[in-house]
Amino acid sequence: MSDRIEWHGNWCIEVAPTPAAVILFGAGGDLAKRKLFPSLYELYKGNLLHPDSRIACCVRSAEGFAVKVRAALPDTAPDRRDEFLTLLDPVAGDYRSDGFFQRLAEYLADVDRRASAMPRNRLFYLAIPPDAAAGTVAFLDRAGLLREAEDEGQPWRHVVFEKPFGRDLASSRELDRTLHRYLKESQIYRIDHYLGKETVQNISILRFANTVFEPVWNRHYVDHVQITMAESIGVEHRAGYYETSGLLRDMFQNHMLEMLSLAAMEMPNSNDPDAMRDEQRKVIDAIRRPEGDTLFRDFVRGQYAAGNGMAAYREEPGVPPDSMVETYTAARLFIDNWRWRDVPFYIRSGKRMTARNSEIAVVFKHIPHSLFLPVKARDISADTLVMHVQPEEGMDLTIQAKHPGPRLCMGPMTLHFHYSELGCDPAVTDAYARLLLDAMLGDPTLFMRSDLITSGWELFTPVLEAWERHPERAPLHFYAAGSEGPAAADQLLRADGSREWRPVAGK
Numbered sequence: 001m002s003d004r005i006e007w008h009g010n011w012c013i014e015v016a017p018t019p020a021a022v023i024l025f026g027a028g029g030d031l032a033k034r035k036l037f038p039s040l041y042e043l044y045k046g047n048l049l050h051p052d053s054r055i056a057c058c059v060r061s062a063e064g065f066a067v068k069v070r071a072a073l074p075d076t077a078p079d080r081r082d083e084f085l086t087l088l089d090p091v092a093g094d095y096r097s098d099g100f101f102q103r104l105a106e107y108l109a110d111v112d113r114r115a116s117a118m119p120r121n122r123l124f125y126l127a128i129p130p131d132a133a134a135g136t137v138a139f140l141d142r143a144g145l146l147r148e149a150e151d152e153g154q155p156w157r158h159v160v161f162e163k164p165f166g167r168d169l170a171s172s173r174e175l176d177r178t179l180h181r182y183l184k185e186s187q188i189y190r191i192d193h194y195l196g197k198e199t200v201q202n203i204s205i206l207r208f209a210n211t212v213f214e215p216v217w218n219r220h221y222v223d224h225v226q227i228t229m230a231e232s233i234g235v236e237h238r239a240g241y242y243e244t245s246g247l248l249r250d251m252f253q254n255h256m257l258e259m260l261s262l263a264a265m266e267m268p269n270s271n272d273p274d275a276m277r278d279e280q281r282k283v284i285d286a287i288r289r290p291e292g293d294t295l296f297r298d299f300v301r302g303q304y305a306a307g308n309g310m311a312a313y314r315e316e317p318g319v320p321p322d323s324m325v326e327t328y329t330a331a332r333l334f335i336d337n338w339r340w341r342d343v344p345f346y347i348r349s350g351k352r353m354t355a356r357n358s359e360i361a362v363v364f365k366h367i368p369h370s371l372f373l374p375v376k377a378r379d380i381s382a383d384t385l386v387m388h389v390q391p392e393e394g395m396d397l398t399i400q401a402k403h404p405g406p407r408l409c410m411g412p413m414t415l416h417f418h419y420s421e422l423g424c425d426p427a428v429t430d431a432y433a434r435l436l437l438d439a440m441l442g443d444p445t446l447f448m449r450s451d452l453i454t455s456g457w458e459l460f461t462p463v464l465e466a467w468e469r470h471p472e473r474a475p476l477h478f479y480a481a482g483s484e485g486p487a488a489a490d491q492l493l494r495a496d497g498s499r500e501w502r503p504v505a506g507k
Contacts (some may be wrong), residue, residue: 004224005273012427015441015487016047016048016049016050017048017049017050017053017437017440017441018050018120018121019050019053019115019120019121019490020050020053020120020121020123020440021053021054021055021056021108021111021120021121021122021123022040022053022054022055022122022123022125022181022440023056023058023104023108023122023123023124023125024036024055024057024058024125024126024127024130025058025095025126025128025136026058026126026127026344027057027058027059027065027090027125027127027262028057028060028065028068029127029128029283031127031162032057032072032127033068033069033072034072035193035432036125036127036432036436037069037072037073037092037212038072038073038074038430038434039177039430039432039433039436040055040084040211040433041073041074041081041084041094042286042430042433043085043350043433044080044083044087045077045080045084045199048433049087049440052115054087054089054111054185055087055088055089056089056091056104056107056108057069057088057089057090058091058092058093058095058100058104059090059091059092060092060093060094061092062090062092065090066085066088066090069085070085073085075251089107091103091104091107093127095132095136095139096135096139098139098142098143099211101140101142101143101145102140102143102147102206102385103143103224104143105143105144108122108145111152120155121155121156121157121158121440122155122156122157122158123146123158123159123160123436123439123440124140124145124146124157124158124159124160125160125436126159126161126162127161127162128162129387129479130161130162130163130164130165133162134175134178134179136311137159137178137179137182137183138182138340141181141182141184142157145157146159146182146187147238148187150185153357156442157187158187158188158189158439158440158442159183159187159188159189160189160190160191160436160439161179161188161191162188162191162254163192163254164190164250164254165190165448166244166453166457167244167245167249168249168457168461168464168465169457169458169461170455170461172193172453172454173454176450176453176454180450185449186444187452188450189258189430189439189444189447190447190449190450191435191439191447192254192255192258192446192447192448193431193432193435194254194255194258194259194358194389194431195258195431195434195435195446195447195448196430196431196432196434196435196446197389197390197393197431198393198419198439199387199388199389199393199394199395199419200258200259200262200389201434201446202387202395203259203262203263203360203387204262204276206387206395207267208267208433208485211438213385214267215226216364217339217362218339218340219339219340219341219342219343221364221365222340222343222362222363222364223343223362223363223364223365223366223382223499224343224344224345224346224363224493224496224499225260225263225264225343225344225345225346225361225362225363226345226347226348226359226360226361226363226501226502227256227259227260227345227346227347227359227360227361228347228349228357228358228359228361228436228501228502228504229251229256229348229349229358229389230261230348230349230350230354230355230356230357230358230485230504231350231351231352231353231355231356232352232354232355232356232482233351233352233356234290234304234310234311234313234316234327234351234352235313235316235319235327235351238347239316239317239318239319242319242325242327243318243319243320243323243325245325246325246326246327247326247328247329247349247350247351248301248326248329248460248463248464249325249460249464251329251349252329252331252347252451252456252459252460253453253456253459253460254348254448254456255349256347256349257284257456257459258448259360259389260283260284260333260345260347261279261280261283261284261452262280262384262480263281263360263387264283264335264340264345265280265282265283265361266279266282266283266339268281271445273443273444273445274449276445277337277449277452278446279450280360280452281449281451281455282337282484283335283337284452284455284456284459285455286335286336286337286340287333287334287335287336287459288333288334288335288336289368289458289459289462290459290462290463291334291462293430295462295463295466296466296470296473296474298331298332298333298492299329299330299463299468299474300328300329300330300477300486300488300489300491300492301326301328301329301474301475301476301477302326302327302328302329302350302476302477302478302479302485302486302488302489303323303324303325303326303327303328303476303477303478303479304327304328304350304351304352304478304479304480304481305478305479305480305481306480306481307479307480307481307482307483308480308481308483309482310352310481310482311481312481313325313327313351313352324471324476326476326490327348327350327351327352328348328349328350328351328353328477328479328485328486328489329348329349329494330342330346330347330485330489330492331346331347331348332345332346332492332493332496333346333347344496346492346493346499347484348489348501350479350485352481352482353482353483353484353485353504354482354483354484354503354504354505355504355505356390356391357388357390357391357505358388358389358390359386359387359388359502360386360387360389361384361385361386361502362384362385362386363382363383363499364382364383364384365382365383366380366382367380368376372410378498380400380410381398381400381411381412382395382438383397383398383399383400384397384398385397385398385455386398386502388418392418392420393418393420394416394417394418394419394420394421395416395417396414396415396416397414397415397416398412398413398414398415399412400412400413401413434446435447477489484501484503484504485501485504489501
């Protein structure tokens, strides 16, 4: 990592990439407005975007484009905002025509002619529907815009893809074959914004840079692990997509498995991106494949009904009144390796829940014997380490301690910190900004490799197929909007003893 950071005392500062042309497809869309333009702007303000870079904004029409981008940016530094806007060039036209890509090639050639002698790299960001991505790559290839020289130090061509990466194992493999006709794996950056969050990145540092955790991070001391990704919002404007996807496809094969693999993997032999992802792959491959009754017994499907003044999923615009699509899924998984054998990993995700909260909770085993009679060992709360991913990034460690006073009274005490309390520069803490910077620096560590995606679909495609073949064995459990989810999910934990889900709000 020494080639991408500079040390100033105890602080490491990111090095800005060399000049690059960022070509943003879908520049007029919602993702660009909410995330990409603000993130690029934050990188610019933090001096992490080379001043000689250009941003080509591919849109259907350039009319009113500059006004819309200006409105999407914070106005706390008007002068810097105006400077940033001068880097943007709208390129208007129909993405489905060779003529558009020829005009794009001419624009980029002109940018190169006007540039300094430094290498001119290109980052193509496809903020477009997934079914249009493969066709766009084919157009880029025909226009000669994806070719890289083999010599080291020559300009690179990176392409960033948004999820989903297929909808099952077969479609994922077909998409992978299509992309590799035009691109090397080293050119493909499959983005998942969860991997850009500080807490997710900090998991490996917490585990492998602190001797206090590694000795107890295994089946001898960990009782179980809970991974929660809850949203308080409903399906919002995504009904069309959600009706063809559902919660398991939308969240489990990517976000959930990524967090699980980071929490459970072995220490890589180096910080090389492929060494890190090799260990993630081993964890996913070691997850016990559900089959037979476990396809139904270890998974719970739910859908939010009306409640707490909020409409049901079936009442959302664009949703059929008899929809059987799940908006909640919970699962119990086991990792069959030496470290985690027989330790359950309970994972859940849902919409319209009590609160927005994403976390990984490592729940340690109860003490074997209590010295503090009449309190029994089983009645003493288990020590718990919680890594908060959103909305408040940080971590809590809950242990037992004595309450102040003359009597020997004990109870849980929580040690915590939040990244927001550290005064971090938002240019390097925003998830999309982090990942855009990594893509420009050529660091794929936080991007999904093709074999990881395949392993995820190998795990969950049989579940999806079983649900479709035997809907009577995978009933849809309804839960009130604004609640903790369906009661049926509680049985996943209670079937193993006295375990319970942590409250969604994290209290």
